[in-house]
Amino acid sequence: MPELPEVEHARRSLERWAVGRAVAAAAVPPSRLLGAASPASLRRWLTGRRIESAARRGKHLLVGFEQATALHVHLGMSGCFAYTRDEAVSARWSRLPIGGPRLSLALDDGGTVALFDPRMFGRLDAGAWADLAARFFDPLGPDAWLEPLTGRHLTALLRGVGRPVKVALMDQSRVAGLGNIQVAEALWLARIHPERPGAALTRADASRLARAIRATLASTLADLEAGGGYLQDAGSENPFSVYGREGERCRRCRLAAIRRTVLAGRATYFCPRCQPVPR
């Protein structure tokens, strides 16, 4: 589930838990997140290092350490951070037979920060801040939350784009941070059909869309900050307006049923009445 709001929530959490602390001990089991890097060398790299900052662009995190170094984290499809000050809890985490932490940092104040990622689509890299920023931040488009997106801004970003606006918005090099859920929600709020060609949006469409993006990001982020947990945990209520609501009546017009189609291989939800078909 990690899209911009979840990653921003993770960033803020790391700021509260870890910034200003040093790593007393690190556990780095072998996992796909490391790529070619060796677990032992990352463990050595982390040990004793002081955490100074936590930055985000799009869905990428850079945890800043002393001497202008950083740990790059991408949460992939199922990544999340957890924190405890209870040694019994961190010990239980490390003993999990499957799905245990891909990274666990015991901090010098007794806290433990762990990174979970059952599906292992995430990624970890350590190195010089500047190198990691160049690799992972620079290719991204403007951050959908930090750069106040305006209609004018969005129009410029979508100029000459023939493919569906939904697909274009999920292209991280165009706008960074939006994923399948946030895009579905924003297009529904702005009453724009997901298949409208990007360049076909009018000035009014673009300005509604810009506001809608901010609104849906703000709403999801507020939910996360309030609950402190993760949305769509098993058994929890679907907090979204259209995402995952195929067949239900639209919560705005109350007339049409939400439809689900597939666009660029991804599930796409919209209200056929509020979001009229492009012609």
Place this chain on the structure above:
DNA sequence: AAGTCTGTTAGGAT
């Protein structure tokens, strides 16, 4: 209970 679905994205084919 086998088969289908899933929040991401790199990389390859067209």
Place this chain on the structure above:
DNA sequence: TATCCTAACAGACT
């Protein structure tokens, strides 16, 4: 260059 599709994985759900 632009666009589309698949693979990578584990677990929840039907």
